[in-house]
Amino acid sequence: MSELRLSGVAVSRGAGPVISDVDVTLQKGQVVALVGPNGAGKTSLLESVSGVIPHSRGDISIDGDSIAKWSRVQRSRAGIAHIEQGRAIFPSLTVRENIMLTAKSEAGVQEALASFPELEKRIDSQTVLLSGGEQQMVVLARAFASKPKYLLIDEMSLGLAPVVFMRILPVIQKIAESGVGVLLVEQFTHLALGIADEALVVSGGRVSHPQGPASDLEKDPELLRTAYLGS
Numbered sequence: 589m590s591e592l593r594l595s596g597v598a599v600s601r602g603a604g605p606v607i608s609d610v611d612v613t614l615q616k617g618q619v620v621a622l623v624g625p626n627g628a629g630k631t632s633l634l635e636s637v638s639g640v641i642p643h644s645r646g647d648i649s650i651d652g653d654s655i656a657k658w659s660r661v662q663r664s665r666a667g668i669a670h671i672e673q674g675r676a677i678f679p680s681l682t683v684r685e686n687i688m689l690t691a692k693s694e695a696g697v698q699e700a701l702a703s704f705p706e707l708e709k710r711i712d713s714q715t716v717l718l719s720g721g722e723q724q725m726v727v728l729a730r731a732f733a734s735k736p737k738y739l740l741i742d743e744m745s746l747g748l749a750p751v752v753f754m755r756i757l758p759v760i761q762k763i764a765e766s767g768v769g770v771l772l773v774e775q776f777t778h779l780a781l782g783i784a785d786e787a788l789v790v791s792g793g794r795v796s797h798p799q800g801p802a803s804d805l806e807k808d809p810e811l812l813r814t815a816y817l818g819s
């Protein structure tokens with residue numbers, strides 16, 4: 589089965605677990621939104637999947653193989669890409685040079701650019717000269733050029749106006765349609781639910797609404813509010 593699976597995962601930081609008992613299944617081509625209030629443990633969870641920090645309980649597997657003991661590099665080679673919070677670009681490099689870091693060849697850059705037409709005209713600009721939204725496109729293009737199977741995205745909208753982020757969302761959707769499983773952590777909950785196939789809510793270090801159709805939460809503000817409150 590081609591899927592990234594978290595089963596009963598807990599992640600500890602310092603004194604004890606910041607998030608526990610999380611089950612997530614992410615299939616290729618699917619967008620799963622992981623939403624919840626600040627401090628709920630979303631970033632910690634993504635970090636435990638890509639191997640930035642270890643998980644303390646449960647199991648994480650891809651395509652049926654446990655990756656619990658794998659290093660960050662092994663997970664990345666197996667196809668897990670992680671866009672961490674903040675604009676992780678190299679500002680003094682051009683857009684082409686940034687994408688080349690993962691694409692490795694000019695053909696790979698061209699292939700990535702086909703999904704990011706907005707970047708084509710800026711390809712030889714220094715990335716620092718781009719707008720915040722364009723810089724996030726570069727971050728996405730670089731992740732896409734690494735040909736991930738699973739892409740973890742942590743709050744790409746930070747520092748962006750919703751209207752700017754709304755230009756990025758269809759690109760994330762297109763990446764998923766190309767066969768990548770996307771686990772999306774996003775502060776603009778409704779925008780994330782709008783492109784997600786499935787969603788779960790975490791609150792107070794627990795899953796307060798288990799993974800299910802994103803439309804259930806999108807259409808029912810009371811259900812979403814209750815889940816955010818953690819009850």
Ligand SMILES: Nc1ncnc2c1ncn2[C@@H]1O[C@H](COP(=O)(O)OP(=O)(O)OP(=O)(O)O)[C@@H](O)[C@H]1O
Pocket residue numbers: 601602606624625626627628629630631632633
């Ligand atoms: N490096 C760290 N060391 C110790 N505790 C941390 C560390 N990073 C986060 N925490 C704590 O872990 C808990 C979960 O934080 P985390 O950033 O994972 O949540 P989040 O849901 O992503 O929140 P936000 O939306 O604000 O980023 C918080 O109580 C936070 O204070």
